[in-house]
Amino acid sequence: MTKSREIKSRYFGLAGFIFLFLPMIFMAGCGKTKPRLNIYTWADYFKPGLVSRFEKEHNCRVVIDTFDSNEAMYAKLKAGAMGYDLLTPTSYMVSLMHSQNMIQRLDHRLLPNLIHIDPDYLKLAIDKTMDHSVPYMFVYTGLAYLKSKVPDFVPSWSMFDRADLKGRMTMLNDMRETIGAGLKFLGYSLNSTDEKELREAKEVVLRWKKNIAKFENEQYKTGIASGEFLVVASYSGDILQVRRENPDVMFAVPRQGTVISVDDLVIPQNAREMELAHAFINFLHDPAVAAENTMFLSYLCPNKDCYPLLSEEMRKNPAVFLDPEIRAKCEILADLGEANALYIKIWDEIKAAK
Amino acid sequence: MKRETRNKTQEWLVSFPSLFWLALFFVMPTAFVLAVALRPSNPYGGIGAGWTLENLRRLADPNYLIIAWRTIWISVLITFICILLAIPIGYYLARVTPKWRNFFLMLVIIPFWTNFLIRIFAWKVLLHPEGLIKRLLVFLGMAAPQTSLLYNPAAVVLVSVYTFLPFTILPIYAAADKFDFTLVEAARDLGARSFQAFYKIFLPGIRRGLFTAVLFVFIPSLGSYIIPDIVGGPTSEMIGNKIAQRVFVDRNLPQASALSVILTLSVLAPLIAVLFLQGKKEKPGAIF
Amino acid sequence: MKRSRFPLMITVAVLFFFYLPILILVVNSFNASRFESSWQGFSLRWYARLVHEPEIWQAARNSLIIAFSATAVSVILGTLAAVALHRFSKSRLQRFHYTLVYTPLVMPEILMGISLLMFFVSSGVRLGLFSIFLAHVTFCISFVAMVVLARLQDFDYSIVEAAQDLGAGWWATIRKVLLPMLLPGLMAGGLLAFTLSIDDFVITFFVAGPGSTTLPIRVYSMIKHGSPPLINALSTVLLVITFSAVAMSQRLSRSNQ
Numbered sequence: 001m002t003k004s005r006e007i008k009s010r011y012f013g014l015a016g017f018i019f020l021f022l023p024m025i026f027m028a029g030c031g032k033t034k035p036r037l038n039i040y041t042w043a044d045y046f047k048p049g050l051v052s053r054f055e056k057e058h059n060c061r062v063v064i065d066t067f068d069s070n071e072a073m074y075a076k077l078k079a080g081a082m083g084y085d086l087l088t089p090t091s092y093m094v095s096l097m098h099s100q101n102m103i104q105r106l107d108h109r110l111l112p113n114l115i116h117i118d119p120d121y122l123k124l125a126i127d128k129t130m131d132h133s134v135p136y137m138f139v140y141t142g143l144a145y146l147k148s149k150v151p152d153f154v155p156s157w158s159m160f161d162r163a164d165l166k167g168r169m170t171m172l173n174d175m176r177e178t179i180g181a182g183l184k185f186l187g188y189s190l191n192s193t194d195e196k197e198l199r200e201a202k203e204v205v206l207r208w209k210k211n212i213a214k215f216e217n218e219q220y221k222t223g224i225a226s227g228e229f230l231v232v233a234s235y236s237g238d239i240l241q242v243r244r245e246n247p248d249v250m251f252a253v254p255r256q257g258t259v260i261s262v263d264d265l266v267i268p269q270n271a272r273e274m275e276l277a278h279a280f281i282n283f284l285h286d287p288a289v290a291a292e293n294t295m296f297l298s299y300l301c302p303n304k305d306c307y308p309l310l311s312e313e314m315r316k317n318p319a320v321f322l323d324p325e326i327r328a329k330c331e332i333l334a335d336l337g338e339a340n341a342l343y344i345k346i347w348d349e350i351k352a353a354k
Numbered sequence: 355m356k357r358e359t360r361n362k363t364q365e366w367l368v369s370f371p372s373l374f375w376l377a378l379f380f381v382m383p384t385a386f387v388l389a390v391a392l393r394p395s396n397p398y399g400g401i402g403a404g405w406t407l408e409n410l411r412r413l414a415d416p417n418y419l420i421i422a423w424r425t426i427w428i429s430v431l432i433t434f435i436c437i438l439l440a441i442p443i444g445y446y447l448a449r450v451t452p453k454w455r456n457f458f459l460m461l462v463i464i465p466f467w468t469n470f471l472i473r474i475f476a477w478k479v480l481l482h483p484e485g486l487i488k489r490l491l492v493f494l495g496m497a498a499p500q501t502s503l504l505y506n507p508a509a510v511v512l513v514s515v516y517t518f519l520p521f522t523i524l525p526i527y528a529a530a531d532k533f534d535f536t537l538v539e540a541a542r543d544l545g546a547r548s549f550q551a552f553y554k555i556f557l558p559g560i561r562r563g564l565f566t567a568v569l570f571v572f573i574p575s576l577g578s579y580i581i582p583d584i585v586g587g588p589t590s591e592m593i594g595n596k597i598a599q600r601v602f603v604d605r606n607l608p609q610a611s612a613l614s615v616i617l618t619l620s621v622l623a624p625l626i627a628v629l630f631l632q633g634k635k636e637k638p639g640a641i642f
Numbered sequence: 643m644k645r646s647r648f649p650l651m652i653t654v655a656v657l658f659f660f661y662l663p664i665l666i667l668v669v670n671s672f673n674a675s676r677f678e679s680s681w682q683g684f685s686l687r688w689y690a691r692l693v694h695e696p697e698i699w700q701a702a703r704n705s706l707i708i709a710f711s712a713t714a715v716s717v718i719l720g721t722l723a724a725v726a727l728h729r730f731s732k733s734r735l736q737r738f739h740y741t742l743v744y745t746p747l748v749m750p751e752i753l754m755g756i757s758l759l760m761f762f763v764s765s766g767v768r769l770g771l772f773s774i775f776l777a778h779v780t781f782c783i784s785f786v787a788m789v790v791l792a793r794l795q796d797f798d799y800s801i802v803e804a805a806q807d808l809g810a811g812w813w814a815t816i817r818k819v820l821l822p823m824l825l826p827g828l829m830a831g832g833l834l835a836f837t838l839s840i841d842d843f844v845i846t847f848f849v850a851g852p853g854s855t856t857l858p859i860r861v862y863s864m865i866k867h868g869s870p871p872l873i874n875a876l877s878t879v880l881l882v883i884t885f886s887a888v889a890m891s892q893r894l895s896r897s898n899q
Contacts, residue, residue: 036853038852038853040852042863043860043863043864044864044869048694063852063853064697065850065852065853065854065855065859066855066859066860066863066864067847067863068862068863068865069602071601071602071603071605072602072847074602074605075601075602075605075607075756075848076759076847076848078400078605079756079759079760079763079848080759080760080763080764081759081763081769081848081851082763082769083769083851083852084852100400167500167502173583175603209588212588213502213504213505213587214505214586214587214588215588218865219475219478219584219865221677222475222478222677225675225677225680226482226484226677226680227484227680228482228483228484241676242677245675245676245677245682340604340605344603344604344606347603348417349417351588351591352417352420352421352591361730364729365726365729365730365733365735365736366735368722368725368726368729369722369723369726369730369735369736369739371718371719371722371723372719372720372722372723372726372739372742372743372783372787373723373739373742375719375779375780375783376742376743376746376780376783377742379758379761379776379777379779379780380742380745380746380754380780381742382761383754383757383758383760383761384745384749384753384754384757386757386760386761387753387756387757387760439652439656442648442649442652442653443649443652443653443656445649446649446650446652446653447653449649453892456892457888457892458653459829459830459833460888461657462657462660463833463837464881464884464885464888465660465661465663465664466837466841467836467837467840467841467880467881467884468664468667468877468880468881469841469857469858469861469873469877470841470843470858471843471858471861471862471865472667472861472870472873472874472877473663473664473667475870476663476664476666476667476670477663479666479670480662480663480666516659516660516663519656519660520660520837521834524789524830524831524833524834525788525789525792525830526792527826527830528789528790528792528793528826528827528830528831529792529793529795531793531826531827532793532795532797532823532826532827548646559795559796560792560795561795562791562792562794562795563792563793563795565792566788566789566791566792569747569788570747570785570788573747573748577750577751580843594750597750597752597753598752601752601756607756610752610753611753614749614750614752614753617748617750618745618748618749618750621748622741622744622745622748625741625744626741
């Protein structure tokens with residue numbers, strides 16, 4: 001009685017396995033008639049309706065795979081993974097990939113919408129001629145705080161010196177961002193490679209470390225929305241999204257200046273669907289499309305002709321369109337090549353200290 | 355004579371599938387990456403040419419020692435708690451009637467088919483400074499209003515125990531299920547006290563299951579980095595975090611390999627010693 | 643003979659411990675808030691959105707396909723390995739075999755992921771569902787083998803040999819002697835392999851190809867930009883399906899008897 005069930009269950013298992021395995025093999029060799037654009041990007045980075053519009057207009061399929069960090073994406077691609085046609089790394093990663101010949105030169109003839117890009121932004125950019133990258137969205141790093149719980153808030157990095165907020169603050173778990181905050185606080189450049197300046201920044205961060213609960217890159221959103229934290233170093237777009245649910249959360253850019261993070265659109269060396277990839281980049285910079293994506297993400301697309309199409313709330317938001325004086329002090333992170341080792345050493349020391 | 359050759363061919367036949375698979379998909383790639391530990395790194399994440407012992411030399415950094423020690427004691431604690439909890443559960447599951455047994459087994463494992471990250475986030479909600487558990491503890495006087503339940507080694511231990519417990523229960527159950535419980539009853543009939551019978555008869559009877567259970571929790575704890583990353587504090591960094599940092603942030607694959615080599619060898623070495631030393635003396639299957 | 647209630651009490655307590663976060667997870671799937679911070683009111687919006695997110699269902703489908711097939715293959719290979727290791731335990735081959743089975747358990751996942759990726763790239767295996775399947779079997783074999791080995795402790799092979807001497811073919815011996823005895827071990831090993839496969843992130847991240855995203859990969863990237871409550875909703879749906887399947891099979895097996 002039990003044995004027959006065992007045999008039956010075993011055969012069922014074997015049959016199930018065969019049934020499940022075969023489709024896999026067949027799927028590998030399945031030939032689709034429509035061309036396929038493989039994009040490797042952040043999650044929920046394009047408004048879904050826009051992607052299907054692109055698919056219809058160009059009679060193709062768009063497959064979006066996601067990564068959770070630039071570094072993970074880089075490690076995977078450096079180890080040899082292929083098959084992606086479009087990537088959205090952050091600017092410092094773009095310079096790194098470019099120096100490693102991992103991305104291609106762009107064909108501007110296929111990108112007529114590039115004339116809409118904001119020239120003010122290009123002045124700050126690393127790839128000023130958009131030779132191999134086109135900016136897509138950018139955010140500022142800043143301080144988010146709960147208005148009702150932190151009444152004497154000052155838009156300055158010195159907030160992390162406030163011992164009365166001890167244990168209720170977080171800083172970013174990112175070497176360049178946090179050491180950068182220290183550098184900015186002292187008035188130095190975020191891309192400094194001067195050892196003396198870096199040591200001073202390290203002392204500042206060690207001082208701040210005593211007041212923070214932890215280094216946190218993503219969960220600060222939930223943390224500040226739920227009141228777990230009172231002041232967090234965060235990205236502007238994330239906080240704007242949190243504000244829709246909890247209006248008590250405010251965002252401010254420190255007056256000493258901060259990091260501008262830009263995500264660029266790049267095409268890897270071994271991409272197959274070159275034309276489609278260019279078409280997608282061009283599509284994203286159609287002003288109406290750029291405006292829709294901007295509103296969807298609460299980030300900012302540096303497409304000057306989309307600004308008038310944004311909501312008034314966005315246009316008036318000082319976290320989106322910065323005060324020019326502060327903006328002059330902000331910088332985009334560059335890859336530091338060999339000097340990275342210096343930052344790594346200091347970051348290790350910061351992490352290991354009690 | 356005939357049986358011996360039949361045995362030899364049988365041995366090769368039965369061992370071949372897993373040997374082949376592991377040799378192809380595990381040994382070759384792993385040997386390659388471990389060899390990378392002996393190559394210099396370049397700042398762009400690539401692997402330099404030539405060979406060097408630099409990565410191994412850098413392992414002597416005192417920072418690593420602090421982290422290694424912390425990793426070890428946290429892992430030992432996690433393992434101890436898991437085993438302590440898994441033994442009674444394995445015992446209970448093995449004694450219960452078969453229809454309830456499958457039911458309980460599924461009940462134990464199904465929570466772990468939900469996503470790992472989502473479960474950790476659920477723990478963050480549970481341990482929130484203004485959550486129910488904290489409020490209960492403050493009410494009972496067991497915690498001060500400022501103490502944080504999160505971002506410290508205790509949180510890492512709690513969430514790790516949660517994560518690894520099913521992996522300890524399963525091997526102990528697999529071994530206990532086969533155990534002849536009449537032996538324990540016989541011992542008690544002969545006058546042994548319950549706990550004595552349990553300790554001297556039951557536990558050795560499932561020793562392989564115990565060893566496997568320890569393995570399944572201690573090793574992953576040593577290498578875990580996601581749990582300390584999310585619920586650990588700035589002082590809860592473990593070796594797994596360092597390896598992750600070396601690979602992703604520092605783009606130093608050779609150094610990450612070197613760290614992994616040490617981690618792997620330090621756990622492998624005692625086993626190999628046991629294997630090759632005891633193989634001659636004791637009966638087959640004492641430990642393995 | 644008095645049976646202590648202690649094991650039962652521990653089991654119930656631990657089950658309660660296991661399901662506490664699950665309860666939070668399910669409750670939050672109905673939370674209107676996107677950030678799981680506070681209760682913003684009851685809402686079915688995540689379930690509604692789930693219907694329109696083909697990417698998530700695709701990822702779930704991929705995860706299940708890989709989990710089922712990897713479990714099946716690794717249970718077969720792992721059991722064979724355990725049988726060999728126990729039966730021929732004194733030979734040199736088996737000591738080498740044991741090291742081979744044991745080491746994947748000890749190797750950090752990041753290194754294993756990168757090494758497999760490099761191996762696939764250099765040997766021309768295309769990254770996709772198949773490469774993930776290969777990687778998952780590779781680490782599951784060790785777990786299954788160790789669990790089945792635990793079951794084989796003190797098992798006396800002379801029974802098998804006696805049966806063979808009496809003329810039973812090896813398939814009959816396996817079916818009537820070995821398999822029934824091993825079955826709980828196989829089941830425990832299979833459950834373990836399935837759980838490991840369905841939740842694996844690190845190794846899968848490295849060996850996945852374009853279009854072959856699995857659920858863990860999707861979830862990890864959603865933490866930064868997306869809406870995690872969607873996953874709560876998906877998990878709740880999957881939990882309901884799984885529990886119903888288990889309940890149904892319990893009812894069927896009881897009626898069979």
